[in-house]
Amino acid sequence: MNELTLLGLGVVGSGVARACDAPGAQWSVRHALVRDTTRAREALLPPACLTTDPAVALAGDGPVVEVLGGEQPAADLIAAALGAGRPVATANKVAIALHGPRLFALARERGVGLGIEACVGGGVPIIAALRQLAGGQRLTAIGGVVNGTTNAILSGIEAGQTYAEALADAQAAGFAEPDPSADVDGHDPAAKLAILVALAFGIRLDPTAISRRPLADISPADLRWAAARGARVKYLARAIRGEDGVLRASVEPTALPIADPLASPAGSGNAIRVEGPLIGATTLTGPGAGPAPTAGALLGDVALAVARRTPLDYPAPDAPFVTPAAPGGPWVARLPAGAGSASLPGDARWERDGDDQIALIPVATAPELAPAVRALGGTCFRWDAGSL
Numbered sequence: 001m002n003e004l005t006l007l008g009l010g011v012v013g014s015g016v017a018r019a020c021d022a023p024g025a026q027w028s029v030r031h032a033l034v035r036d037t038t039r040a041r042e043a044l045l046p047p048a049c050l051t052t053d054p055a056v057a058l059a060g061d062g063p064v065v066e067v068l069g070g071e072q073p074a075a076d077l078i079a080a081a082l083g084a085g086r087p088v089a090t091a092n093k094v095a096i097a098l099h100g101p102r103l104f105a106l107a108r109e110r111g112v113g114l115g116i117e118a119c120v121g122g123g124v125p126i127i128a129a130l131r132q133l134a135g136g137q138r139l140t141a142i143g144g145v146v147n148g149t150t151n152a153i154l155s156g157i158e159a160g161q162t163y164a165e166a167l168a169d170a171q172a173a174g175f176a177e178p179d180p181s182a183d184v185d186g187h188d189p190a191a192k193l194a195i196l197v198a199l200a201f202g203i204r205l206d207p208t209a210i211s212r213r214p215l216a217d218i219s220p221a222d223l224r225w226a227a228a229r230g231a232r233v234k235y236l237a238r239a240i241r242g243e244d245g246v247l248r249a250s251v252e253p254t255a256l257p258i259a260d261p262l263a264s265p266a267g268s269g270n271a272i273r274v275e276g277p278l279i280g281a282t283t284l285t286g287p288g289a290g291p292a293p294t295a296g297a298l299l300g301d302v303a304l305a306v307a308r309r310t311p312l313d314y315p316a317p318d319a320p321f322v323t324p325a326a327p328g329g330p331w332v333a334r335l336p337a338g339a340g341s342a343s344l345p346g347d348a349r350w351e352r353d354g355d356d357q358i359a360l361i362p363v364a365t366a367p368e369l370a371p372a373v374r375a376l377g378g379t380c381f382r383w384d385a386g387s388l
């Protein structure tokens with residue numbers, strides 16, 4: 001049996017080990033790098049396979065699957081494996097969003113594959129599809145629901161759960177990031193969007209430069225209010241390249257028409273839309289997270305990497321960073337009764353929802369709206385579900 005090296009044996013690493021233990025598997029695990037070899041874990045691998053020493057883990061040849069998470073030491077270990085001529089598959093969007101250019105340059109130089117399918121969309125094969133969809137044409141927009149945890153929280157709240165109950169369920173299912181703020185404050189979807197922008201537009205983005213609003217910018221009352229108007233709120237990561245050449249990118253709660261395919265995923269599902277002048281709009285949907293779909297994406301990449309598939313066309317290490325603009329409105333803001341409204345734009349239209357005041361705020365509103373609304377104890381979300 002062919003052997004691979006696992007860097008990480010947590011939620012996803014265990015999923016890969018289980019897949020390698022299943023009947024018909026093509027790979028077995030030679031070494032797994034962990035922080036603590038004494039920690040109790042599912043008895044998937046013989047104890048001798050486990051090591052805390054990266055040099056031991058990376059000795060030998062064959063493909064490397066990196067599922068440590070975080071920027072470092074993951075990025076440097078991916079580089080070390082590629083430098084040693086070993087193909088790598090990774091699920092680590094943080095390492096790729098921050099170090100993709102140098103890692104792809106190294107993969108190209110060494111003539112080995114670097115698979116990143118599992119970094120975005122879990123089991124949705126968006127990276128492979130992008131290469132096909134982008135073939136020779138200018139794409140104009142990319143993005144959608146790329147974070148399973150926040151989507152599961154929204155689904156749970158729609159089904160009557162509290163925010164805390166829905167988050168606890170997502171964590172128990174193994175698809176929440178270890179630090180929930182990575183999901184609910186938008187860092188995880190921003191890193192994924194930076195990767196999609198690199199591949200779709202050839203543009204290098206610092207994920208921290210993407211305009212981000214937390215999931216907490218909306219309330220259960222907002223979901224009900226939107227549903228009564230035929231809309232569903234999703235935590236949307238989206239980048240649009242306008243005809244003016246300006247790239248606008250954001251991660252924010254957004255109300256969509258209920259019939260929009262991006263409004264369809266439930267639970268940890270993902271939906272990603274690619275738009276271009278020739279292809280129109282194509283939306284891919286599927287399981288967005290969890291150990292089994294992510295392991296499937298990783299092992300698919302291992303097969304492709306071993307077949308020495310040409311590395312993806314990623315921006316060069318010396319490509320300048322582009323600073324994206326934040327899109328304007330329209331927005332919907334909810335303010336508790338008695339909260340002042342002076343800091344909100346004068347062109348807002350107002351209506352009541354129970355004790356709350358709802359402001360319908362048209363296009364071209366400054367992106368600084370959310371902090372002003374938050375300071376008044378309110379919530380707000382983008383309205384992308386028809387005229388206000």
Ligand SMILES: NC(=O)c1ccc[n+]([C@@H]2O[C@H](COP(=O)([O-])OP(=O)(O)OC[C@H]3O[C@@H](n4cnc5c(N)ncnc54)[C@H](OP(=O)(O)O)[C@@H]3O)[C@@H](O)[C@H]2O)c1
Binds near residue numbers: 070072
């Ligand atoms: N969970 C999902 O559904 C999902 C989906 C898609 C992508 N991802 C990505 O997959 C990656 C892994 O996620 P996860 O949920 O599997 O994380 P996790 O459960 O926290 O597992 C991390 C693993 O890496 C090991 N590790 C971490 N830092 C280390 C270090 N410095 N040295 C040695 N070992 C180290 C840990 O060792 P110990 O076991 O000893 O602690 C653990 O085995 C992340 O990049 C994540 O974003 C996750």
